[in-house]
Amino acid sequence: MQVLLEQLVNGLTIGTFYALVAMGYSMVYGIMKLINFAHGDLFTLGSYLGYTLLVIGGGWVTTTFGVWGGVVVAVLGAMLGIGIAGLLLERVAYAPVYKAGRLPLVVSALGASIFISNGIMAVWGPRFQAYPATSIPSGSILLFGDFRITILKLVTILVAFALMALIYFIVEKTLFGAAVRAMALDRETATLMGIDFRKIILFVFFVGPALGALAGVFAGLNYTRIIFNLGWSYGLKAFTAVILGGIGNIPGAMLGGIMLGLMEALFEGLVSGAWKNVFVFIILIIILIVRPTGLIGEKIAEKV
Amino acid sequence: MNPLTPKGLPRLLKFQGRQEAPAKGRKSRGLLALLIALLIAYPFLPFVNSYWIDVAFFVGIYVLLGLSLNIILGEVGLFNLGHAAFYAIGAYTTAILYTQFQVPILLLLPLSALIAGGFAYLVTSPIIHLRGDYLCIVTIGIGEIVRITALNNPFDLTKGANGITGVGNPDFGLFAIQSPTQFYYYIWVIIALVIIGLINLQKSRVGRAWNYIREDEIAAEASGINVRHYKLLAFVIGTALAGVAGNIYGSKMMIVSPSNFTFMESCLIFVIVLLGGLGSIPGNLLGATIIVVFPEIFRQFASYRLLFFGAALVAMMVFRPGGILPRKRERAGLRGLGISRLPADEDAFLQEALRAAPVASAGAVQPAENAIVLETQQITMQFGGLVAVNQFDLKVRKGQITALIGPNGAGKTTLFNVITGIYHPHSGKVLFMGEDITRLKPHRIIAKGIARTFQNIRLFPSLTCIENVMSGPHCHAHHGVWPALFHFAGQQKEERTILEAAARRLHQVGLWDYRNELARNLPYGKQKMLEIARALASDPQLLILDEPSSGLNDKETEELMEFLTRLVHEGFTILLIEHDMNVVMGISDRVTVMDMGYKIAEDLPQNIYNNPKVIEAYLGKEE
Numbered sequence: 001m002q003v004l005l006e007q008l009v010n011g012l013t014i015g016t017f018y019a020l021v022a023m024g025y026s027m028v029y030g031i032m033k034l035i036n037f038a039h040g041d042l043f044t045l046g047s048y049l050g051y052t053l054l055v056i057g058g059g060w061v062t063t064t065f066g067v068w069g070g071v072v073v074a075v076l077g078a079m080l081g082i083g084i085a086g087l088l089l090e091r092v093a094y095a096p097v098y099k100a101g102r103l104p105l106v107v108s109a110l111g112a113s114i115f116i117s118n119g120i121m122a123v124w125g126p127r128f129q130a131y132p133a134t135s136i137p138s139g140s141i142l143l144f145g146d147f148r149i150t151i152l153k154l155v156t157i158l159v160a161f162a163l164m165a166l167i168y169f170i171v172e173k174t175l176f177g178a179a180v181r182a183m184a185l186d187r188e189t190a191t192l193m194g195i196d197f198r199k200i201i202l203f204v205f206f207v208g209p210a211l212g213a214l215a216g217v218f219a220g221l222n223y224t225r226i227i228f229n230l231g232w233s234y235g236l237k238a239f240t241a242v243i244l245g246g247i248g249n250i251p252g253a254m255l256g257g258i259m260l261g262l263m264e265a266l267f268e269g270l271v272s273g274a275w276k277n278v279f280v281f282i283i284l285i286i287i288l289i290v291r292p293t294g295l296i297g298e299k300i301a302e303k304v
Numbered sequence: 305m306n307p308l309t310p311k312g313l314p315r316l317l318k319f320q321g322r323q324e325a326p327a328k329g330r331k332s333r334g335l336l337a338l339l340i341a342l343l344i345a346y347p348f349l350p351f352v353n354s355y356w357i358d359v360a361f362f363v364g365i366y367v368l369l370g371l372s373l374n375i376i377l378g379e380v381g382l383f384n385l386g387h388a389a390f391y392a393i394g395a396y397t398t399a400i401l402y403t404q405f406q407v408p409i410l411l412l413l414p415l416s417a418l419i420a421g422g423f424a425y426l427v428t429s430p431i432i433h434l435r436g437d438y439l440c441i442v443t444i445g446i447g448e449i450v451r452i453t454a455l456n457n458p459f460d461l462t463k464g465a466n467g468i469t470g471v472g473n474p475d476f477g478l479f480a481i482q483s484p485t486q487f488y489y490y491i492w493v494i495i496a497l498v499i500i501g502l503i504n505l506q507k508s509r510v511g512r513a514w515n516y517i518r519e520d521e522i523a524a525e526a527s528g529i530n531v532r533h534y535k536l537l538a539f540v541i542g543t544a545l546a547g548v549a550g551n552i553y554g555s556k557m558m559i560v561s562p563s564n565f566t567f568m569e570s571c572l573i574f575v576i577v578l579l580g581g582l583g584s585i586p587g588n589l590l591g592a593t594i595i596v597v598f599p600e601i602f603r604q605f606a607s608y609r610l611l612f613f614g615a616a617l618v619a620m621m622v623f624r625p626g627g628i629l630p631r632k633r634e635r636a637g638l639r640g641l642g643i644s645r646l647p648a649d650e651d652a653f654l655q656e657a658l659r660a661a662p663v664a665s666a667g668a669v670q671p672a673e674n675a676i677v678l679e680t681q682q683i684t685m686q687f688g689g690l691v692a693v694n695q696f697d698l699k700v701r702k703g704q705i706t707a708l709i710g711p712n713g714a715g716k717t718t719l720f721n722v723i724t725g726i727y728h729p730h731s732g733k734v735l736f737m738g739e740d741i742t743r744l745k746p747h748r749i750i751a752k753g754i755a756r757t758f759q760n761i762r763l764f765p766s767l768t769c770i771e772n773v774m775s776g777p778h779c780h781a782h783h784g785v786w787p788a789l790f791h792f793a794g795q796q797k798e799e800r801t802i803l804e805a806a807a808r809r810l811h812q813v814g815l816w817d818y819r820n821e822l823a824r825n826l827p828y829g830k831q832k833m834l835e836i837a838r839a840l841a842s843d844p845q846l847l848i849l850d851e852p853s854s855g856l857n858d859k860e861t862e863e864l865m866e867f868l869t870r871l872v873h874e875g876f877t878i879l880l881i882e883h884d885m886n887v888v889m890g891i892s893d894r895v896t897v898m899d900m901g902y903k904i905a906e907d908l909p910q911n912i913y914n915n916p917k918v919i920e921a922y923l924g925k926e927e
Contacts (some may be wrong), residue, residue, distance in 0.1 A: 035437055093618045100625035108385070110571055111617025118611035119864070126607075219637050232567065236448070239441055245438065274456050281445035288438055289430045 005147050007269030008262065013153050013222060015261020016160035019236035020215035022245070022253035023167060024208025024209050030184030031204050033102065037090055037109040039212060040235015041116035044228065046122055046213025047220045050074035051208030054135040057287040062135045071221065078217045079210040090201060113235075121228040125136040128225045138223050156218045163211065164254045171250050180204070184248055233277070237264075240284045246294025255295065343492055345483045347691050357484040365553055366490035366592035370576035371498055372545030373587070376584040377574065379588070380538040381518030383440035386447030387573045390420045390543035392550040392565035394550025396454060399463055399468040403731065409474045409555045412550060419539040420547025432535050446568050454562040456463040467561020470556045487556050494552070498545065499585055501789050505541075506583075507642025508799065509774075510780055510786035512767075513702055515583075516775050519764035525759075526724060528779025528842060539908055565574065568610075575617060581627025590628055626899040630748070633768055637820050641771075642800045644791070650819070654811055657804035675702045676876050677846050678723070678754070683732035684717055685901075692718040694901035695732070701847065705868065705878045707888045707909070710898035711921055716881045717759055719898070720850055724756050725749045755839035756848040759881075761831050765824035769815055769834055772823050773806040776841025810834075810842040813867070829860045840871075849880040865891050897921065 022041050028036040053061055053074045062070035093112040098103050118157045140150040171177040182190040191197055220226050220233070241260045245252025263283060268276045287294070347357050373387045374451040394416035431442050457464035473489065474481040480492045505511045513534045516524035525531045535815070554560045554619060576595055580587020599609050633640060638650050647653050678700040685693040692715040700706045708716050721727045723734055725746040740747055750756075755776070764772050772780045781802055787795035810816050813833040818826060823834060832852065839847055852868070853861045861884065868878060871893055882888050888909060895912045897905040899921040904910060912918055 021599075027376050033437075035440060036747065056773070093622075094623045097625060101475065104621040106440075106623035107617050108621040110574070110801070111614045113622065114568075114571070114610055115614030115616070115618065118608070118614060122608060122611055189716075236441075236444060240445070243438065243441060274451070278452050281449050282321065284445050285431065285442055286443060288434060292434060292438065 001119030002147070003172050003269050004266075007265040008202055009149055009153060010269075011262035012258065013156055013261070014265065015258040015267045016157055016256075017215040017234065018238045018241045018261050019164060019254045020211045021234055022241040022257040023164070023250055024212050025252050026237050026245075026248060026253035027180075027204045027208045029242065030250075030296045031180070031187075031200060031280075032094065032098070032105070034105050035239065036208075037235070038093070038112035039114055039208065040231030040238065041113050041120070042082050042086060042089070042209040042231070043212040043216045043219075043234055044226070044231035045085060045116060045216070046118055046209070047216030047226045047230065048120055048129070048228075049078040049213065050206070051129055051131055051220055051226060052133025053077045055132055059134055064162025067135060067137050069227060069299070070273040071137060075170075075217045076215055078213040081209035082213035082216075087088065088203060089209075090205040095201075105241040113231075115155070116145075117231065118230050123285070124228065126228065128227050131220045131224050131226070133224075136224070152221060156222060159218070163214065167207070167211070167297040168251055168254070176203075222257075237280060240241055241281060243284060243294055244287055246296040249296050252294055252296035259295075309867055316914065322739065329708055330914070347488055348904065356483045357488050359596060360558065361484065361491055362486050363548055363593050364488070364495055365595045366573070366576060366596055367495055368491070368549040368552070369546060369588055370580070370588040370592050371502060371572045372494070372542045372549065373573050374577045374583065374585075374588055375502070375514075375538050375542035376543070377577050379506070379514040379518065380535055381436075381582075381787055382535060382538065383436050384443045384539075384542075385567070385570050385574055386442050386443035386445070386450075387546055388544075388567070388569035389443075389447040389450035389566040391550045391553070391564075391569070391573075392450050392454060392545040393420045393423050394547030395554040395560045395564070396462060396468070396550070398551040400552040402472055403470055405492040407897070409472050410476065413474075416547040417550040418547070420542030421549065424539050425536060428537060428539050432532060433451060433538065444567065445571075447565075447567055451562050451565050454565070462562075465561050465562060467563075469559045470527070471558045471560060473558075474555055481555070483613035491552055494548070497550075502788050503587065504642070505785065506789060507640075508536070508795070509778055509802065510785055510788050511573070512774060513778060514766060516764050519766060520762050522726065523758070523762035524763065524775070525746045525757055526726065526750065526762075527775040527862065528747045529775065530745075530747045541785070551905060577652045579620065580917060583631035584627065584629050584631040587627050587629035587631070594623070619883045631820075633766075638770065638803070641799075641803060642776075643803055644796055645802075646803075654807050654816060656809065657807040660804050661770070661808070673703050676700070677702050677737060679735040680719070680723065681733040683719065683722055683729045683734065683737065685715070685722055685729045686728060689922050691901050693722065693729070696898070696903055697815070698903070700877060700879050700895070703872060704877070704893040705872055705880065705891050706894045706896065707892035707910075708879065708881050708896050708898060709883070709888055710904075714898040714921075715901040716898055717850055720756065720848055720881065723749075724754060724848065727801065747779060750842050750844070751844075753845035754848060755842045755846075757832070757839055757842035757848040757850055757852065759854075761828075761835055763823040763831055763835060763838070766822055768820050769823055769826070770803070770806055770810060770819040772834055772840035773810050773837050773841045774802050776838050776845070777802040777805045779842055805839050809837040812840065813837040829856050836867075840876075844876070846877045846879060849878065851881050851883060853882060853884045861887065 012301070021040065024038060024039050028034060029038065034254065052236045054070055059075050065073060089112055094105065097108045131136045137152045137155070138150075141154070143149050171180055178202065179190070179195045180200055182193070183195060183197065185199065213233075219230075237260060240257035242253050243256070244260060245256030260280065264276050264280055266278045271279070324796070329635075331914055344361060346352060365576035369391060373384060376382050376384045397416045397419045398412045401412055402409060406416070421503065427446055431439065434442065437543065454462040457467055462468065463762075481487055481770070495567050512564055513524070513529045516527065516533055517531055521531055534630060538882070553564075572595055572809070576591035578587065578591075579594060580589070580826055599606070602609060604610075605612070638653065639646050639648070647656070676699050678698070680696055680698045683693050683696045685692065696715075696719060698708070707718070710716055718727065722729045725741070725744050725748070732742070733740055735750075736754060741752060744752070756812075764775070781798050783795040783798050784793070786792075807819070813836055815830060815837060818830065823831065825835060832855070836847075836849070853864055856864060865887055872878060880892075892909050895907060895909050896903060897904075897912065897915070897918050904917045904921055905915045905916065
């Protein structure tokens with residue numbers, strides 16, 4: 001029972017990371033029909049940016065603003081920095097290739113992914129880096145019985161859910177969100193209706209990576225160790241989550257991320273850690289066979 | 305000079321038709337001879353030591369991997385980002401069977417291919433119908449599953465992260481392949497054989513079918529290509545070749561470990577195909593050379609290698625998205641189609657083709673005049689809550705032009721899609737010459753004798769016009785991979801028949817002069833005629849045309865009407881959707897009116913005008 005509860009919390013935690021990263025994938029996919037392979041690496045870059053903010057000047061941020069203040073600075077700093085990096089990525093690697101077709105776009109995304117992860121390696125080195133222990137919030141609270149949860153995990157989950165709720169509200173309930181969804185359904189018609197494609201692109205490529213950066217910093221705080229190619233496995237699983245929920249469908253991406261995290265953690269706790277990724281991909285393949293539109297479903301029909 | 309003025313036109317045609325092929329052919333043949341000579345002499349060149357011979361060996365491995373992925377990605381357009389998995393399966397098959405059971409390495413070469421291809425068949429057959437992005441992510445997943453499995457050392461078979469050591473060398477009995485030079489020749493001889501095979505495949509009905517799928521899956525299926533079959537075929541052949549590469553790699557390195565089969569490896573192979581140009585074999589050679597040789601040259605910057613590589617990829621896609629040496633099919637002319645003993649003069653070939661069979665040969669079995677060719681019984685088709693077609697009955701009689709008209713959104717195109725098998729109806733039957741064809745797939749329906757065109761033109765845009773039309777006879781031909789690989793006599797004859805039929809139909813619609821032009825370069829009206837030629841080339845009983853006159857000017861419309869009337873005289877039966885009332889009244893024998901999914905009238909054209917229900921459907925009810 002204890003194991004089960006612990007794995008549920010662990011699954012929920014990692015699931016929120018997958019969900020946050022997945023939303024970025026899903027938004028970009030919706031608008032550009034592109035698997036943004038570089039997205040996972042922006043997540044890593046966000047994690048490193050947060051790490052740098054926390055270690056710079058001998059932990060100056062933490063000593064000045066306190067542990068939680070330091071976390072806020074690291075998170076916001078990373079989100080801003082990676083949001084801008086996302087915009088830059090779109091400008092340099094995608095905007096000029098957009099007209100050339102989908103295959104060049106995919107290759108460009110692969111190239112950008114390789115560039116960013118190896119750029120991180122060039123700057124921060126090929127070894128693991130550890131978030132400084134002094135900057136990581138400590139303490140835990142008794143939830144019920146003798147089941148404890150660390151405050152950090154609780155905050156991680158709450159913040160992630162709050163942000164997901166916010167994005168859900170923006171995309172599903174506001175006029176701007178309607179424009180984003182319209183663009184995802186039919187770019188040409190949406191443009192003819194007066195929606196500015198560039199504006200939507202800016203939104204998608206700022207918000208998506210910023211959410212990824214948030215996940216990156218919290219992943220660093222929770223698991224301490226980070227490495228330059230961290231984003232590869234997070235990215236791949238996040239995209240799996242996207243498919244699980246239904247590609248191009250933002251609430252689906254959130255749901256898919258949480259579910260994937262839970263399934264993975266339960267498998268790891270109850271069966272085997274070494275085979276958990278195999279399990280995840282087999283789940284993916286099964287989902288695609290029995291319900292190729294994902295759990296919530298996508299709305300793409302080809303006109304013949 | 306404006307190429308569209310009367311004076312300019314012949315020049316343009318001349319440029320498009322008979323190009324400077326012989327000179328070009330001689331030049332490229334010279335280059336090829338030079339390349340082969342260089343490859344043979346390479347180990348003996350003064351500056352080449354055993355280190356550089358090994359580098360050339362690894363170029364060979366990547367050429368093989370690139371060629372193998374090229375079948376899947378380049379020819380068929382299936383995103384496979386897990387190709388390293390099949391490479392790994394080849395290598396592990398070799399390593400395990402050699403170290404555990406001492407099976408000779410040479411025997412393991414075909415066995416590795418078989419197991420890699422068989423594995424690919426098993427894992428891809430349930431998912432092969434998925435859209436590109438799904439397939440992409442699934443193949444990444446397969447790549448990871450295979451790598452992690454090897455890493456986890458199940459049943460102590462794969463020996464975990466350290467890998468399997470002690471893999472032996474290929475042994476021909478008289479001599480064994482051991483030295484770098486021997487391995488170098490070994491792999492390049494295999495590559496040469498593979499390339500010859502691939503070229504033969506590319507220039508056969510199999511290779512064309514792959515290309516049709518890449519260009520437009522729905523149009524390919526509707527033109528008689530069994531899309532699922534050909535996709536799986538490409539996957540199996542491509543992965544089997546990757547298995548061959550795995551076998552050679554294992555026997556050369558004598559060790560097989562999971563670190564060689566990462567996602568990065570799959571990416572590299574993917575990039576080789578893209579770098580050179582999709583479907584281009586010379587591009588493949590160049591891509592593999594770049595990928596292997598550059599890191600060797602810049603060894604001192606090893607840690608920045610991939611950084612540079614990533615940036616170069618982006619830059620490449622920005623500045624040259626088509627690859628370095630893209631395949632230029634429009635330059636090759638008809639002889640580029642790979643049919644032996646084709647006359648150099650393409651017009652002379654057309655004359656031969658026209659003599660070989662008269663144009664008016666619609667199908668073999670001719671039903672009696674006025675017999676019912678096509679009948680739909682109570683067809684109902686729903687999309688969610690919307691009933692697009694409602695208990696629809698339609699009869700099409702032999703030798704007639706039947707027009708289906710109705711306001712926009714009436715369900716006409718949906719009905720066409722039901723008849724041609726693109727949709728399967730919820731209830732009701734489609735009978736063709738008395739036979740129930742309701743549940744058949746589109747490629748089977750065209751083989752039965754119903755060919756169609758689309759409302760929004762669906763050609764194969766990057767293929768030449770003649771190649772487009774050659775998809776028509778595909779469904780009546782039957783030679784597969786092996787005859788194409790070895791150019792069996794029967795296969796060559798069949799290919800020639802296909803080309804002749806295509807030439808006749810292209811000539812019939814007046815597009816012979818554009819035969820070697822890419823379909824996407826034709827003006828709109830000619831694209832429509834090309835689509836009709838493609839449909840005709842399957843020698844159908846019934847031709848289904850979805851708004852043939854839309855987008856045509858008055859003169860073109862008139863020519864179209866004459867053309868369709870001529871087709872009927874030649875024995876074809878036509879069913880068409882049409883909005884232009886002049887066309888409907890001018891050529892049709894029977895008119896069926898559809899509104900909101902229902903049939904509201906069926907009559908002679910002249911009576912339709914005065915039918916109150918029809919007036920109401922078009923103009924609304926009078927208050």
